[in-house]
Amino acid sequence: MSAVVTVRVPEELKEDLKKYNVEPAEVARKAWEEEVKRKKLEAARAAAKKLGQIFAGIGTKEIVRMIREDRDTR
Numbered sequence: 001m002s003a004v005v006t007v008r009v010p011e012e013l014k015e016d017l018k019k020y021n022v023e024p025a026e027v028a029r030k031a032w033e034e035e036v037k038r039k040k041l042e043a044a045r046a047a048a049k050k051l052g053q054i055f056a057g058i059g060t061k062e063i064v065r066m067i068r069e070d071r072d073t074r
Helices: 011-019 024-054 060-072
Strands: none
Touching: none
């Protein structure tokens, strides 16, 4: 499934796109995909940093205990 997105650009840019055979939809799609990928990676890094801070406050013995407890429940 796809959606339609409309973008307003200056007339000069539109003329240049046509002049240089640039496919606006393809360029826009790639740019948006890259931006979304960058944002997802940024969010994952922030989550990992937050988890690292949480785990830094838990001792090794407590982590081992939680892992063993989890394994025993399986």
